[in-house]
Amino acid sequence: MSVQSQVAPTSIGMSRLHDGRRLLRAVLPALSLALIILAIWALNPRAISYFGLTLMLSLAVPVALATVGQMMVMAVNDLDLSIGSFVGLVGCVTATWLRDEPLIGVLILVGLVLAYMLVGAMIHLRNLPSIVVTLGMFFVWQGLAILVLPKPGGHAPDWLHGLMAVKTPLVPFPIVAALVIGIVAYVGLMRTSYGVILRGAGGNPVAVSRAGWSLLRGKMIMFGLAGFCGVLAGMALIGLTTSADANLANGYTLLSIAGVILGGGEFVGGRVSPIGAVIGALTLTLAGSLLNFMHISPDWQVAGQGAILIVVLAARTLINRAGVSA
Amino acid sequence: MRSIRFALLATAATFAGSVVQAQAETKDMRIAFSNNYAGNSWRQAMLKSYDAETKKAVADKIVGAADVFTTADKEVPTQAAQIQNLILQGYNAIVINAASPDALNGAVKQACDAGIVVVSFDGIVTEPCAYRVTVDYKDLAEKEVDYLAQRLPKGGNLLEIRGLAGTSIDDDFHNGILAGLKKHPEFKVVNAVEGDWDETTAQKAVSTVLPSLPEIVGVVDQGGDGYGAAQAFKTAGRPTPIIILGNRQDELAWWKEQKDASGYETWSASSAPGVSTLAFWVAQQVLDGRKDIPHDLVDPYLAFTQKTLDAALPKIPVGGVASIEYSLDDAKQIINANLKK
Numbered sequence: 056m057s058v059q060s061q062v063a064p065t066s067i068g069m070s071r072l073h074d075g076r077r078l079l080r081a082v083l084p085a086l087s088l089a090l091i092i093l094a095i096w097a098l099n100p101r102a103i104s105y106f107g108l109t110l111m112l113s114l115a116v117p118v119a120l121a122t123v124g125q126m127m128v129m130a131v132n133d134l135d136l137s138i139g140s141f142v143g144l145v146g147c148v149t150a151t152w153l154r155d156e157p158l159i160g161v162l163i164l165v166g167l168v169l170a171y172m173l174v175g176a177m178i179h180l181r182n183l184p185s186i187v188v189t190l191g192m193f194f195v196w197q198g199l200a201i202l203v204l205p206k207p208g209g210h211a212p213d214w215l216h217g218l219m220a221v222k223t224p225l226v227p228f229p230i231v232a233a234l235v236i237g238i239v240a241y242v243g244l245m246r247t248s249y250g251v252i253l254r255g256a257g258g259n260p261v262a263v264s265r266a267g268w269s270l271l272r273g274k275m276i277m278f279g280l281a282g283f284c285g286v287l288a289g290m291a292l293i294g295l296t297t298s299a300d301a302n303l304a305n306g307y308t309l310l311s312i313a314g315v316i317l318g319g320g321e322f323v324g325g326r327v328s329p330i331g332a333v334i335g336a337l338t339l340t341l342a343g344s345l346l347n348f349m350h351i352s353p354d355w356q357v358a359g360q361g362a363i364l365i366v367v368l369a370a371r372t373l374i375n376r377a378g379v380s381a
Numbered sequence: 382m383r384s385i386r387f388a389l390l391a392t393a394a395t396f397a398g399s400v401v402q403a404q405a406e407t408k409d410m411r412i413a414f415s416n417n418y419a420g421n422s423w424r425q426a427m428l429k430s431y432d433a434e435t436k437k438a439v440a441d442k443i444v445g446a447a448d449v450f451t452t453a454d455k456e457v458p459t460q461a462a463q464i465q466n467l468i469l470q471g472y473n474a475i476v477i478n479a480a481s482p483d484a485l486n487g488a489v490k491q492a493c494d495a496g497i498v499v500v501s502f503d504g505i506v507t508e509p510c511a512y513r514v515t516v517d518y519k520d521l522a523e524k525e526v527d528y529l530a531q532r533l534p535k536g537g538n539l540l541e542i543r544g545l546a547g548t549s550i551d552d553d554f555h556n557g558i559l560a561g562l563k564k565h566p567e568f569k570v571v572n573a574v575e576g577d578w579d580e581t582t583a584q585k586a587v588s589t590v591l592p593s594l595p596e597i598v599g600v601v602d603q604g605g606d607g608y609g610a611a612q613a614f615k616t617a618g619r620p621t622p623i624i625i626l627g628n629r630q631d632e633l634a635w636w637k638e639q640k641d642a643s644g645y646e647t648w649s650a651s652s653a654p655g656v657s658t659l660a661f662w663v664a665q666q667v668l669d670g671r672k673d674i675p676h677d678l679v680d681p682y683l684a685f686t687q688k689t690l691d692a693a694l695p696k697i698p699v700g701g702v703a704s705i706e707y708s709l710d711d712a713k714q715i716i717n718a719n720l721k722k
Contacts, residue, residue, distance in 0.1 A: 099469065099470060101469065101471070102469045102470075107469050110465040110466075110468060110469055110491065111462075111465060111466065111469065113465070114458055114461060114462045114465070117458070118458075207481045207482050207483045207484055208483050209483070292458065295461070295487050296457065296458075296461060296484045296485070296486070296487045296488070297486050297487040297490075298481075298483035298484050298486050298487070299483070299484060300457055300480075300481040300483065300484040302456075302457070302481075303456075303457050303458070303481070303484055304456075304457075304458065305456065306454050306456040306458065306459065307458075340462065343453075343459065343462055343463075343466075344462065344466045344469075347450060347463060347466040347467075347470075348466065348470065350448065356451075356452075356453045360453060
């Protein structure tokens, strides 16, 4: 499918149209974010302030990290259903081992990233559907989390709590963090030559392996990066909540997938947008705030969140279709 | 110490005496309710009680607004974000039924730092700046064994039905039953099954172990599991022991049926979902400037006996749970009772 859509336009005119469409697609995530911020400002002007944005967006930082992790996996044409409970497990380790025995804590976290790489290798070598393997891993991570922390509790290491509560000048910390995450992922994946290979491993694996690149290595690296992002997400989350719960982040699985899609990524490999993914995560977080400010009845809030997703995706489909018919 | 307490009581009395003036103090204040789950009969009853009582409070101009916010999922981060949104909306107090006792502490602390009064109940938060309204489940469970001891002086074998594993509520109930057994050594728990506060789960669990058990004289449980246990005994063709019930409508309806047919006697107790209204009034009282309220408050549970059953049953909706709504005066009484402890 991705091959088909990458067929080069034949004439200059079509190419210009194609570029316009791409541009529109690229700014769509930012546009939806801006719309939601405007709506929040209209409903509750005091929310759009240093204090307000810090509060509303602080929990978007771990979501953004998990979303970038999910994006790594989706770039190689897989789906990671285990990221939610993985973030929860990292949270439990952070609130217990990392605080009490930093060395063992770091070792466990490194081990978890390695485990993620092995999952990637297994999926590639045995040609298993990633949905099935990662769904299984979801329960493995959750079980381990309950073993580490049978009852909610634990404490965030002080340095971590301090880091997440840092007050940056002028621009709130969550925005600075989101920018850094987006730019690092963008440069690494979109602007380096090995990044192109990694995306190619998902978009056109046959071509990449014929060119002599190891697909196994590509998958392991991408899953490892996903695990690394998951570790960062779990640590950031604990820095904010100050205490852990084995079921802390189960919802991150769907949130991260929605974030990638909202940010312009697609379920076919290779087509991802790191900055879009971060924007997608921010949009989802702020959408929750918006629905809250609108005093939408609790029965309708889930539907409201879904509606925002559908509207954005519908807009994207319309743009795509307009391009095809032209 | 005694003199301080006396002084506090005196202050409380002063406040109680100046109700009209006190109401004026909070009439512009807004109280939000952050709730993490609405998907079972207890939670539905909790929201209904809260809605009825707070609508009255708003109409009577005791508070400016009392809005309810339920999170879309049961997730901790969602509720943490919700609390932060409520801070931004400038609420003066937040009443919380929390998704996690510890993991919301970060958001709760932010609320306290913003000068917001936080009162948690049922699903409580451990952050010291918040208030907690709890039901003494340990005492309730101990009373279950006390009741059986009074009915069956000779003692005998008991079956225990546990609740959702890993929750503080299940822990409290179990410890209460252990304490009761220590007091009444003539009883012995011969088996314990997991019923998860759910009639179907309880029925399955009891049915599985029943054939291997000796004669059972009583069932101690945590509510929401008594009817299922009764069905299991009936299906197995065994005599119905004294099953302690937990105020669910189906349990009480079954009790009434048995009572009318054969004079069956038992005891029913559970926390009232209307405890949400008590938490609301505690928040209102703190906003009103009352300084002597302890951060940990114990709410009496709601119990029914052979005598009170008939009057109570028609008032409980089918599929629901017995509840009471607390008025401002009830709340003051409970606060004062907690002060005397």
